Amino acid sequence: MPLVKTWQLIAGSTAAGLALSVAAVSAAGPWDSGQRKAERDRAASWEPAGGADHAAPSLPQPAPSAPGVLAGAGPGLAQAAGAAGAAEPAGLAEALRPLLDDPALGSARTASVVDTATGRVLFESGESRPMAPASTTKIATAAAALIALGPDHRIRTTVSPGTDPGQIVLVGGGDPSLTAKKKPPAGSGGSLVALAADTAQALKATGRDTVALGYDDGLFTGPARHPIGVNGNLALVSPLMADEARPDDSVSGPVTRIEDPAAHTARSFAALLAERGITVTGEPARAKAAAGTQPLAVTLSTPVSGLVERMLTHSDNDIAEALARQTALASGRPASFEGAEKAVSDRLASLGLDTAGSRFTDGSGLNRADRITGSLLTGILARAADPHHPELRPVLTGMPVAGFTGTLRARNAGDSPAAGLVRAKTGTLSGVNALSGTVVDASGRLLAFAFLSAEAPDGAAAEKRLDRLAAAVAAAR
Known part of the structure; x- marks a missing residue:
């Protein structure tokens, strides 16, 4: 199986993949093991575990798409995201810094952008500052559950x-x-x-x-x-x-x-x-x-892979809390909020990720006591893109597609450069806004990003600024 086919599916942004979603979405039934049945049948020859849950009853035509980007990825992909690397590319920094400085994002913000194929940090600002992540916590919950249980496990x-x-x-x-x-x-x-x-x-x-x-x-x-x-x-x-x-x-x-x-x-x-x-x-x-x-x-x-995809696409809090407890059980800890917090942290640390300063007081991100760093979020996403961790692939395939599915269906839609290219988990609480996911940039690289903000005066305005940041990463070269 050519590796390029696998990563075309994972990126979720190829014209073929989105066109298939458009054609199948009305005819196929609701989520089936994490994806529409028609999509799963078509994808079977490409990918052993994954596929997005496209829940919208009707979708716009797919946006132009970048090619698959991980065909040449090798063992170096498993480098820790955030490890020391070359200086930030000037073009990306010039595009992101003015957007990140926008007062509409509030008094605190953090950013991390990583090339998933190399682990190279392309941009960072306050990336080690723990912040309330809201529902981007579900990225951590998803990864921990997949590690602990495996994507094929059924409850x-x-x-x-x-x-x-x-x-x-x-x-x-x-x-x-x-x-x-x-x-x-x-x-x-x-x-x-x-x-x-x-x-x-x-x-x-x-x-x-x-x-x-x-x-x-x-x-x-x-x-x-x-x-x-x-x-x-x-x-x-x-x-x-x-x-x-x-x-x-x-x-x-x-x-x-x-x-x-x-x-x-x-x-x-x-x-x-x-x-x-x-x-x-x-x-x-x-x-x-x-x-x-x-x-x-x-x-x-439904297999854990499907539960993860459903949770991420629709930001399903009930699935998130159940998966956090399943992670605790699989880790030999009490199936409680406290046991799940320790289990999730331990499972992420087992991937070689730095969880210092992070707190996972719940699986859903509804608890304002949760704390995650931007570098941890991009680190999880980089691991999910690593061919050495195929069990984590549903973390990528489950996230909503900008302008098309789930909680991103109405965001970065239409003629936005991010439409169809950005897959990301949203996070929203009063005064807290976050967006973390992956994007295929203009040069064909799969990048992981995390943008978190706090104390924004207007949540809707902050969301739009986060969308602009994601679109800027999509346009990067």
Whole structure:
């Protein structure tokens, strides 16, 4: 397989890749293992793990695109981004410094631009200053989860015999893609409907059609409520939760969440069993599965690669918090906010990245106590572009494409030089704005960038300045 094909797909900015997205986006179902099914089938001969989740119902025509840029990348790609290198190219510095000095960005800002193929620092300003990253934290969460679990790992939700006679227990494994919808999108993740059908079949095979239902949501520890309190941007962090505890058919955006996700999921499962001829006596209650027994039925999540892509494309906070806890579990730490913070930091350090001054108090970036440096963000992205770390590729493929998908669909759109070339994760809290990702520049290099600002007087104006910075990197030579 020619290496150039792999990196054309990763850059996500070739005319062929974007045209394919445009053609397939309406016909293909929603996210399937992290990407549209039609896109996945086409990409299968190019790339073993990856592909973006293009969620927009209709897209503009693709912008002109640079060629693949990593065909000649070799072992040197794994150099630490931010390592000492040649001086900043004068043209890039001249383009970025006036934009970075714009008062609309607020009183604090940091910038880092790195050539992913060499690790050479092309521009930096305050790159070692830890700042609140908002949702660019998800880049760190994504990388840590992929290292800890692997891109092909699937999270199990099971039904097992309980400790009491005639009891079965629905055991939550922390799958953020679990759905109770009867007609879920193909490949959308773990299905309570399929799990109920398999459970009913297994019970009937033993001559049983009446059970008591228990549920186990004890996999995660510590507070389930995020430190920001009740917020429509995320549910309680529960290992047993269907459809992100959304009470309606909404799939994104803030909405009042179901207060007890685990109990509600168990009640939904009981109703699905009843529809399949299994009588559930009483109300579902917390319980434990009998030790040493095999599950009666299992449903599996979308692969971690797909969860990462979905999280990045749509800035999904519920997936982010679930992946942070899965990282903690895989690292032998408690599945809590504190355990996840240590696990994420340790996993990033295992890549040889400097995490000094960084804090990962949550997986989503909603916590204002989070801190990340610009050089750490570009370092993660450089590792994700390294052929020696194919497990990290979904970090690149999952990020929104400027002017086309996810949270960047309306940003750097139209005739912007960044349209179709920039893949980046947005970050927005009151007074905090960030943008970090990759771009194919005018000379065909894949560059990683991170721009973070704080205390901006107008968030919308700050976003526009960040977009201009990204566009300036796209135009660099």
